Amino acid sequence: MLKASTETLTKVFATQKVAQLKSIAIQSGNLSSGVKPELVNRLVGHFEATHDEPGSIISFDLGYRNLAYCYLNKDAEILDWARVDLDLPSFHPSVVAPIVRQFIEDRVQTNLKTTDRVLVELQRARSNGGHGVLEHTLRVNCVEAILWAGLYEYVEKMKRSHIKMTALNRRTVDMLWQPQLDQIILDYPDKFKKLKSGYYYKKRASTLLVEQWIETDTEVQCNDHFKAMFEAEKKKDDLSDCLLQAVSWYKWTRFTNDYKKNLLKD
Secondary structure, X not given: OOOOOHHHXXXXXXXXXXXXXXXXXXXXXXXXXXXXXXXXXXXXXXXXXXXXXXXXXXXXXXXXXXXXXXXXXXXXXXXXXXXXXXXXXXXXXXXXXXXXXXXXXXXXXXXHOOOOEEEEEOOOOOOOOOOOOOHHHHHXXXXXXXXXXXXXXXXXXXXXXOOEEEEEOHHHHHHHHHHHHHHHHHHOHHHHOOOXXXXXXXXXXXXXXXXXXXXXXXXXXXXXXXXXXXXXXXXXXXXXXXXXXXXXXXXXHHHHHHHHHHHHHO
């Protein structure tokens, strides 16, 4: 385990420029907003904590018609990957709860027996900064809450409550891959002509990035079965999003550990 003192970390980060601190924040999975003292405190807290080596991950991209998940081992090999329509007849918790629990039992429980970490996309209370809360948002928030409760229930049943479970802010994922996503938009302008907003640009670019990984066997290892599944899937953006989350976690963990190693050497 790599440990660095608060004093050492504060001294190191205090000497860095804001642009450098923002870059470190993005590469380590932290938000890069705020003035210098806020960035320093955020990074000190992150790097002071003990960080494990990358292990196996289950990653969820939330939705009720399009809930996607993937399961990767420590070598970033895809062992399970799917999009699921929960087919909810109603959005009352009394209806959602048994369906989500059945989903966990049927599709996730086996993977929970061996995984080291669970990542769940963090949902917002409001969309696009608006004052009102959309019905769609309430529905996804309901699924989110029940999924969390179900995951905790199953890991406790399996006596695996040591599994680390993280609610992941999507902004940190987008910031990590922004240079690659921007390049894809420049390289394939025809694929973005009819899209209405930056939201859809991001979705399309993320899907194309994951397609590149799969075709070239970079970032992840994907067998022919999952390659064919992804190629045939109509809603590739959801599958892409859960995979992006998992790969981001690997990169953040490796960056954090390497940075601390180099810091302790000095």
